[in-house]
Amino acid sequence: MQTEYLAKSLLEITDKIAAHGIAIIDQFLPAPTVDALAEEISQLAQLNALKAAGTGRENVAINANLRGDHIYWLDEQSGSPAQQVYFNAMEALRLELNRQLYLGLFGLESHLVLYPPGMAYQKHIDRFKGENAGKPLRQISAILYLNSQWQASNGGHLRLYLQEESLGAAPYLDILPTGGKAVFFLSDTFYHEVLPANQDRLSLTGWFLTR
Numbered sequence: 126m127q128t129e130y131l132a133k134s135l136l137e138i139t140d141k142i143a144a145h146g147i148a149i150i151d152q153f154l155p156a157p158t159v160d161a162l163a164e165e166i167s168q169l170a171q172l173n174a175l176k177a178a179g180t181g182r183e184n185v186a187i188n189a190n191l192r193g194d195h196i197y198w199l200d201e202q203s204g205s206p207a208q209q210v211y212f213n214a215m216e217a218l219r220l221e222l223n224r225q226l227y228l229g230l231f232g233l234e235s236h237l238v239l240y241p242p243g244m245a246y247q248k249h250i251d252r253f254k255g256e257n258a259g260k261p262l263r264q265i266s267a268i269l270y271l272n273s274q275w276q277a278s279n280g281g282h283l284r285l286y287l288q289e290e291s292l293g294a295a296p297y298l299d300i301l302p303t304g305g306k307a308v309f310f311l312s313d314t315f316y317h318e319v320l321p322a323n324q325d326r327l328s329l330t331g332w333f334l335t336r
C-alpha cells in the first residue's frame with residue numbers, strides 16, 4: 126500500500142514539474158521516517174557533528190548573515206534505515222523524472238540541515254544558468270521538511286519567487302516547512318530564501334544532478 130501511495134506521488138511530482146517547474150507534496154514520506162530523520166539531526170547536533178554551511182562555488186565562505194544553517198552530508202552507501210527509505214524514494218523519483226522528462230539525472234547529493242532560531246538563508250538560486258557544463262550540475266532541488274509539529278507562528282517559511290529577478294517585483298509563494306512536506310523545483314529557475322524561525326528548523330535537502 127505504501128509503495129502504491131509513493132508511486133502516485135511520483136507521478137504527481139513529475140506532472141507538476143513538467144507543468145510548472147515546481148511541485149509541493151504534503152506527505153512525501155511516512156511520519157515514522159520523518160521523525161527518525163529529525164531525531165538523527167538532534168543526535169548529530171549533540172555530537173557537534175553538524176558543520177556551518179558555506180556559500181559560493183570554489184571558496185567556501187562561512188557567512189551566517191547570508192546563510193545560517195548547519196549541515197551534515199549524507200552517504201547513500203552507509204545510510205541509516207530512515208535514510209534508506211529516503212534514498213529509495215528519491216531513486217524511484219529520479220527514474221520517473223528521467224523516463225517522462227528526459228532530464229538525464231544521474232545522481233543525488235543530500236544533507237541533513239538545522240537552522241537554529243533566528244537563522245535564515247538570503248535570496249539565492251541553487252544553480253546559475255549557463256554554469257559550466259561538463260561537471261555535475263544541480264538540476265532539481267528537493268527539500269523534505271522534518272518538524273512534525275510546526276505551526277505558522279513558528280515561521281521559517283521557504284519563500285519561492287515565481288519569476289526571474291530581472292522581471293522586477295516578483296510574486297512569491299510562502300511555504301510552511303511542515304514535517305513530511307516535500308518541495309521540488311528547477312534549480313536554475315527559481316530564486317528562493319529561507320525566513321527565520323523561532324525554533325530549530327529541520328530538513329533534508331537534496332539535489333538531483335545532471336551534466
Ligand code: OGA
Pocket residue numbers: 246251268282283302317318319328330
Ligand atoms: C538550500 C535552500 C530551502 C529550505 O539549502 O539551498 O534553499 O527551505 N533551502 O530549506
Ligand code: MN
Pocket residue numbers: 249250251266317
Ligand atoms: Mn537553495
